[in-house]
């Protein structure tokens with residue numbers, strides 16, 4: 622039996638990409654979308670978020686894949702949990718309070734994969750950053766990310782995950798977001814955000830020592846890498862124990 626999927630943020634950049642790949646897959650069935658905009662998604666109905674409970678009852682999806690905006694995603698996640706629908710959440714930009722709301726809605730109720738980046742490459746990149754931080758904690762560290770001109774949140778969710786990894790390995794360090802004027806470098810972590818054009822998603826972490834630098838970087842060329850990862854997570858999550866998983870769990874990393 623095909624896995625039935627609904628996409629939230631259906632008419633956005635990621636929603637469209639995920640929708641296209643699901644509509645071409647034999648083991649998945651796209652049963653509709655949720656969005657504030659009007660439209661349809663590969664021949665399926667897209668309804669406003671206000672009708673989400675009725676839509677779930679009618680379509681009986683196995684999984685909701687959410688690529689929308691933070692405030693909307695929190696409400697869509699609560700609705701999925703109320704209706705016993707598994708979750709794949711790619712939306713970024715959650716505040717710590719929103720993250721807590723999500724945890725209490727999901728834990729013990731439905732299984733959910735939540736990741737700031739579903740690309741396989743980025744999940745490997747995070748592991749390399751962790752290893753470099755373990756070995757090079759006394760080097761100066763600078764994180765840089767670049768995305769398209771329409772991105773709503775900064776720094777990216779992926780960059781925030783990088784900062785979490787660095788904090789876990791090195792202890793919490795001050796973050797300096799861009800620099801201007803006189804600077805005196807201490808052991809802060811510099812964070813730099815670029816927005817422009819149609820950049821799909823670039824991240825790099827520079828470890829700078831005396832006489833050498835190591836730079837670990839990832840560049841996405843097409844949103845399909847995120848969409849394929851999210852779909853891999855959707856296949857994996859249905860039927861799991863009701864708790865929050867990461868993409869590292871999906872990949873067995």
Ligand SMILES: NC(=O)c1ccc[n+]([C@@H]2O[C@H](COP(=O)([O-])OP(=O)(O)OC[C@H]3O[C@@H](n4cnc5c(N)ncnc54)[C@H](O)[C@@H]3O)[C@@H](O)[C@H]2O)c1
Nearest residue numbers: 630632633634635656670689693711712713737738739847
């Ligand atoms: N985790 C990952 O791998 C990954 C990859 C790419 C993007 N993202 C994140 O996914 C999110 C979406 O990115 P995008 O480029 O597709 O953005 P987008 O602006 O193109 O699409 C977002 C869509 O959500 C819709 N929306 C707004 N309110 C809604 C609601 N209440 N219910 C349902 N839909 C609603 C908007 O109308 C829009 O169509 C962002 O947070 C982005 O950072 C994550």
Ligand SMILES: O=C(O)C1=N[C@H](C(=O)O)CCC1
Nearest residue numbers: 713737738772777778779822
């Ligand atoms: O295009 C976006 O928006 C992306 N968002 C994610 C993030 O914030 O890290 C992943 C990369 C693309």
